[in-house]
Each structure stands twice: as structure tokens, then as C-alpha cells.
Amino acid sequence: MATYSTNEFRSGMKVMLDGDPCNILENEFVKPGKGQAFNRVKMRNLKNGRVWERTFKSGESIEAADVIELDMEYLYTDGEFWHFMKTDDSYEQVAADQSAVADSENWLKEQEVYQVTLWNDDPIAVTPPNFVELEVTDTDPGLKGDTANGGTKPATLSTGATIKGVPLFINIGDVLKVDTRTGEYVSRAKT
Amino acid sequence: MSNWRPLASIEHLKQRAELLAQARAFLVARDVIEVQIPALARDSITEPDVQSIEVPGYGYLQTSPEYQMKRLLAAGMPSCYQLGPAFRHGEQGMLHNPEFTMLEWYRLGFDHNQLMHEVADLVDVLLGPKPYQRLTYEDVVGKSKGRGRDALDLAFAEACERLTPGRFFITDYPADQAALARINPDGQTAARFELVIDGIEIANGYWELLDADEHRQRFKIDSEIRQQRGLPAMAVDEAFLAALEHGLPECAGVALGFDRLVMLGGGAKALSDVMAFRGS
Incomplete structure (x- = not known):
């Protein structure tokens, strides 16, 4: 099995930690002038998305993840x-x-x-991509002509997801552009 | 296309030039004279936590000018400084680079307390005056007894990072971290200090150990640790020991990471922001 030494660590490298595959996000070299060298590594557990911080002695090796x-x-x-x-x-x-x-x-x-x-x-x-376009399957009836007023309402999309912050003029059947990172409404998709 | 541009802005490089000139003027005004030590020499240091870059057929790039400067002092050189490159294998990061600029100086007749005052005076000139706080090693990491060296080094590094903002002198290192400082009369701590500014280690100084046999003993322990850790063996610098046997005058010395100081002076976050280029 391939291994990586701390001095080969780069962001984007996939390694095994505690039995789970992780993606290295940051690798910081820490060393007191007269002391041991360490690598403080931030990595994302690819199974649950959690970010872990671990400190390794410089030169230590860990297993690569396939x-x-x-x-x-x-x-x-x-x-x-x-x-x-x-x-x-x-x-x-x-x-x-x-x-x-x-x-x-x-x-x-x-x-x-x-x-x-x-x-x-x-x-x-x-x-998912950062933005997806999905159809509205359920929402309160749209208010005609109300495009400027700042009011919003929730809407249910074809996937079953409910998003908030949808403007009042949106109707069932409209296709919305949604930011998948925040789960927020972006705009009405051009049709 | 190859990226030929410098890492640092021209503004940062001009500021570096100004700080270099100010540091030299400060030391010269105090009758500390400039010396030039070769960066490449036959021997290097035995310290297990500092790795030298070997140049096959020639020796090693020097990790600091310490041994050669002490040979000068033993030969009668008065208080002196070197402002030049130092090299350390495998050190690369936001605050590390294999080649960096070190300001090292020795003061005849000083002890570490007097030298700390001088370091503070210099930093006040370069970065502007600010108060200094003094902490012992134990204040920083707690009791060291019964804790492994690895755990202590990491705890110390992380505690130093939290010493921010502000300027801190750390003193009274455990005797086994004396490096080449003399042991205090308590027998437990060393006459060694470090300066930490805004969480960054800037300088390391000693009231210098003079005894040649004690040096030999410490080098022997270094070599044993090197062997245990599977690190390359380093020959003891016999010329340095011979100079000590001849007699090193009473003195205190300090080494200061000049690039880090330039970084703090320019409000930069990484060494690469104030370095013209990076070798690797």
C-alpha cells in the first residue's frame, strides 16, 4: 500500500486516517528553532464531510487512500x-x-x-454542481405584479426539497436556479 | 511561461533594505563590528532537531554562523555580528524557508539579561517601541517533568503561537534544552532566552557555555539521539572544540530571524511575502 510522508503532503491529497479516507485541505509546518518539527494538517473526512485537525511529527508517514x-x-x-x-x-x-x-x-x-x-x-x-435548476411543485399562489416588494415565501421543488427566501411572484411550474451550497434561491431560470 | 516575478512586492523589498541598514547602523554605533563567515564549511552542528544541507565534496551549508564566530572570539575578535544567509534542510512553510537571513551577534562581557535589553533596543528601532513581557518556559507550557520531549516541543510551539499580540522574552529553559547556554545556578534551568513577537519566534540567545568538556558531553548526547532517531551522523566540529579549549571569552550571543522581522515590519503574513525569491 502506498504511503505519503508529511513532507509530501499537499492539499487535495487523499489519505487514510482512523480507517476513513480524507482529503488534505491545509498542511502547516510548525517548528520551534531548537525543537522537533511538526506538520499540523487539516483534512476533510470524505465519508462524513467533517474537518479534522491532526498534528504529525514531521517525517511520519500515513497510508494513501484509493x-x-x-x-x-x-x-x-x-x-x-x-x-x-x-x-x-x-x-x-x-x-x-x-x-x-x-x-x-x-x-x-x-x-x-x-x-x-x-x-x-x-x-x-x-x-452537486454549485447551481442547479429545479421546478417548483408547490408554493403559495403568486401575487400578480409584485416584483419589487421584498416579501418572500417557501417553495417545494421537484426533488422534494423545500427552500426559503423565494420571492412572492414565483408560481408552481416555474424553474428556479438554486445555490446548492447554501440551499438558497438565486433567480428564476430563463425558460 | 515561467513565472519570473519576485515573490515580494518592490515596496516590501525596499523596506527590507531599510531594516538591514538600520540593524547594521544600530550595531556599529555600539561598537559591534561586522564579520563575514563562509556559508559553506567542512563541519556543521550535531543538534538532532536541526538538519544541515550537505554539499558533497565540500561539507555543509551552515545552519548558523555560531561555531565560526566563536572561533573568531577565541582568537581575539571583539564583539561582532554577522548578517547573512543560514540554511536548514527540510524547513519549509509560512514561517520557514531552507535558506533564510540570520542576524547573529556576540557581546563580550554581557550575560543573557544584558543581551535581552539590547535585543529589545534593536527591535524597538526596527519595529517601533513597545513593552516587553518576561515569562519563564514553565509559565508558557507548565511543568515539564515527566513529559516527553515531543509533547513538550509541540506544547511549546502552540503556546508561543498564542502569545499574541505583544513581545515576550521567554527564559529559564529546562537544562536539557540548554543547547549551548550555560546552566543556571539552580542546576535545573539554562541561561537561554527566546523572543516571541505576535506569536512568532524571532530570536534565541544564550549566556554562552565556555567549558569545552561540557560541550563534548552535549555533542555526545546529540549524537546518541541522532542515532536513536535514524538521522544522519554528524561529525563533531573539532576546530570549534579546539577554540573552546584555547578559551572563549565571557560573552552572550543571540541569533535573530531577520526575514520574520521584516515580515512583522511590513504587516506580512508569510515569509514568502518579504523574500525576493524562493530557491525551491
């Missing part, structure tokens, strides 16, 4: 798994479970491309 990130097209869900297909014309598919899809479930739209993180060929995370 992690790749692929752009894949979302196909459908069978209720238990969410199926994605490679975009390289191989038609190869993977099935992601609930823990991999997690909150991204709110933004899954068929034929849209998502980033799927594979660890030892198993999907462990699904990242």
Missing part, C-alpha cells in the same frame, strides 16, 4: 440506491447509498452531472 472523483450523470433512484453513469461513453454505472448521497438528494435531477467520489471503487460522496 480515492478518485468522477463526473457522473444521475440516472434514477430505486428507493434504496441512486444510480449514476460515467460520462466517458463507457456506460458504466455505480449505485450510491443513502450515506453517500446524503443531503445532495435535495439537488438530484436526472441527466444532470454530479461529482461522485469513489473509494476503492465504491461511491462514498456525491457533490
